[in-house]
Amino acid sequence: xxxxxxxxxxxxxxxxxxxxxxxxxxxxxxxxxxxxxxxxxxxxxxxxxxxxxxxxxxxxxxxxxxxxxxxxxxxxxxxxxxxxxxxxxxxxxxxxxxxxxxxxxxxxxxxxxxxxxxxxxxxxxxxxxxxxxxxxxxxxxxxxxxxxxxxxxxxxxxxxxxxxxxxxxxxxxxxxxx
Amino acid sequence: xxxxxxxxxxxxxxxxxxxxxxxxxxxxxxxxxxxxxxxxxxxxxxxxxxxxxxxxxxxxxxxxxxxxxxxxxxxxxxxxxxxxxxxxxxxxxxxxxxxxxxxxxxxxxxxxxxxxxxxxxxxxxxxxxxxxxxxxxxxxxxxxxxxxxxxxxxxxx
Numbered sequence: 001x002x003x004x005x006x007x008x009x010x011x012x013x014x015x016x017x018x019x020x021x022x023x024x025x026x027x028x029x030x031x032x033x034x035x036x037x038x039x040x041x042x043x044x045x046x047x048x049x050x051x052x053x054x055x056x057x058x059x060x061x062x063x064x065x066x067x068x069x070x071x072x073x074x075x076x077x078x079x080x081x082x083x084x085x086x087x088x089x090x091x092x093x094x095x096x097x098x099x100x101x102x103x104x105x106x107x108x109x110x111x112x113x114x115x116x117x118x119x120x121x122x123x124x125x126x127x128x129x130x131x132x133x134x135x136x137x138x139x140x141x142x143x144x145x146x147x148x149x150x151x152x153x154x155x156x157x158x159x160x161x162x163x164x165x166x167x168x169x170x171x172x173x174x175x176x177x178x
Numbered sequence: 179x180x181x182x183x184x185x186x187x188x189x190x191x192x193x194x195x196x197x198x199x200x201x202x203x204x205x206x207x208x209x210x211x212x213x214x215x216x217x218x219x220x221x222x223x224x225x226x227x228x229x230x231x232x233x234x235x236x237x238x239x240x241x242x243x244x245x246x247x248x249x250x251x252x253x254x255x256x257x258x259x260x261x262x263x264x265x266x267x268x269x270x271x272x273x274x275x276x277x278x279x280x281x282x283x284x285x286x287x288x289x290x291x292x293x294x295x296x297x298x299x300x301x302x303x304x305x306x307x308x309x310x311x312x313x314x315x316x317x318x319x320x321x322x323x324x325x326x327x328x329x330x331x332x333x334x335x
Contacts (some may be wrong), residue, residue, distance in 0.1 A: 003274040008294050010271075011199045013191040013212070021191075021213045025183045028217050139315055152315040 121165060128168050130161060137164040142172075149175065181223065186216055190233070193295070194240045200290035201244035202251075203279055211247060215240045237295070238305045241287060248283065277327040285320035288313055 013021075117137070119130045128142040136158025141150040151171045153159045159167075191212060198211035218239055226232040278289060287306065291297045299317060303310035 002293060003271055004278060004289070004293050007271045007275045007278075008196045008200075008290075011192070011196045011205075011208070013187065013195055017209055018187060018191070021187060021209070021216065022183055024213055025217055025220065029183075029220060138318055150311075150315075152311045152318070 119161065121161075123165060123168060124172060126172070128165075130164055130168075132158045132164075134158075135160075137161055140164055140168050142168070144172075144175070181220060183216060183220060186219060190216075190236055193233070194236060196294060197237055197240045197290065198244050200278075200286055200294070201241070201248060201283065207247055207251070211240055211243050214243050218243075234301070234305050237291070241306060245283070274328065277324050280327075281320050281323065284308075284312075285316045285323075288316045289320045289324075292317055 117130075117132050117135075119137075120127050121130060122128070123142075126142050126144060128140050130137045131139045131141075137153070137160070138158035139150060139152045141148065143149070149171065151164075151167050153164060153167060158164075194212045194215055195208050198208035198215075199205065202208050202211065215236060219236060224235060226235065278286060281289065288299075288302055291302045291305070292299070297305070299313045300310055302308075303313045306313070
């Protein structure tokens with residue numbers, strides 16, 4: 001079991017948390033008339049973290065404005081539980097960014113892991129950047145008509161450049177035929 | 179048969195709490211998400227083909243609620259890992275946690291579902307409604323970044 005799992009093993013529902021949640025669920029479901037007795041929701045004990053207060057205070061103006069705007073948006077977008085389907089394709093979906101990931105050039109810092117190698121190869125008139133390390137490539141990106149495209153290998157550790165080129169060529173063919 | 183809150187909580191509580199914690203990185207918000215997820219489950223009473231379907235549904239809901247909460251809270255920094263969560267003798271666990279915490283949300287959620295819950299990249303893509311190739315690339319980048327930070331001392335293969 002790796003260390004991450006060991007960290008997560010310490011995240012558990014405590015008895016206090018369990019009681020609190022069950023009481024709050026009872027109160028919430030009771031609001032719908034499922035229960036006759038309405039139970040007051042249990043508030044968690046707040047531990048004052050002054051460092052957090054200081055951090056919040058330093059950005060209070062921007063956060064308050066943002067929270068007001070967001071709360072108005074969320075209230076407008078809140079969906080009635082009756083419309084909540086098992087597919088979870090409606091209500092409260094996070095606006096997932098559908099764009100393919102982009103990759104940082106070799107040696108640069110950023111949100112993504114730096115890669116050791118970046119090779120540009122022209123395929124059918126398009127410059128394609130291949131990313132990888134130790135002679136194996138696992139990702140590629142290119143631009144056609146202003147649209148960004150990317151492809152990754154099935155093997156998470158990477159494949160040869162020739163295999164990666166074949167994957168890209170296949171993807172390009174799919175795009176052309178769509 | 180209508181699901182009983184305590185049964186669902188006891189069965190899925192830890193799992194959902196960990197999913198939420200992986201996003202929000204503090205117990206208070208994670209508890210809120212667990213509670214909200216269970217309320218949605220009990221109110222909508224969806225029908226499932228099997229237990230795996232039920233579990234995937236719950237994880238999807240918890241993930242979406244967590245990401246909504248991240249946007250709402252505009253969380254930029256996570257609370258310090260509660261000392262009670264990590265035994266003092268295993269301080270290296272907090273080091274691992276710090277490394278994971280530093281990943282972008284899109285990588286963190288994939289790391290959690292892959293390593294903690296054991297889902298394949300295809301299942302993760304379906305649950306999170308993301309492109310499978312993007313999920314794989316996020317997992318790969320996360321592994322490389324974690325290996326670099328942890329200097330291959332820990333198993334993240």
